[in-house]
Amino acid sequence: MSLVARESRLERAIQAYEQPLDYILIDCPPSLGLLTVNALVAGAEVLIPIQCEYYALEGLGQLLRNVDLVRGHLNPDLHVSTILLTMYDGRTRLASQVADEVRSHFGEEVLRTSIPRSVRISEAPSYGQTVLTYDPGSSGALSYLEAAREIALRGVGVAYDAQHAHLGAENEQSMVEGIQ
DSSP states (O other), rough: OOEEEEEEEEHHHHHHSOOOOOOOOOOOOOOOOOHHHHHHHHHHHEEEEOOOOOOOHHHHHHHHHHHHHHHHOOOTTTEEEEEEEEEOOOOOHHHHHHHHHHHOOOOGGGGEEEEEEOHHHHHGGGTTTHHHHHHHHHHHHHHHHHHHHHHHHHHTTTOTTTTTTTOOOHHHHHHHHHHH
16 A cells, blocks of 8 residues: 555544544554554554463563554554453463453553453354344353443543442443444
């Protein structure tokens, strides 16, 4: 692609969008390809899902270096705001060690909510669905809703408390529709 400022095409497209949006989530691979660079240039924050497995820590290091590169050259306001622990299996020592390591390095950026390893989460895409539509009562679906709740309550002056964090049925349904 030989376009001028090709790394900022997505940013310009988002700026041209006429309706206000609360969140724009752009799912990208952790590599530093053109699509990922466009997302990092367009965004203000980075949410990193990290599997609670050994090699994920190595991948996290590379991803953080990529974020630093983009911040240094193309988007000085870019920062990692959120880390979501996924594929967490509390029965294994490794998952707990990875979670502890990530929390010790990133502190408040790590959500309290983690996403469990779940067959339902793995099955949903093969049926063309999210886990929220495939099995809304599953532990995986409920964990994703809880993580979304936790993110939504950040920065609005509300202390997050998983036992008492409820948005109300109308707002929760709106959030579910937005995630789908």
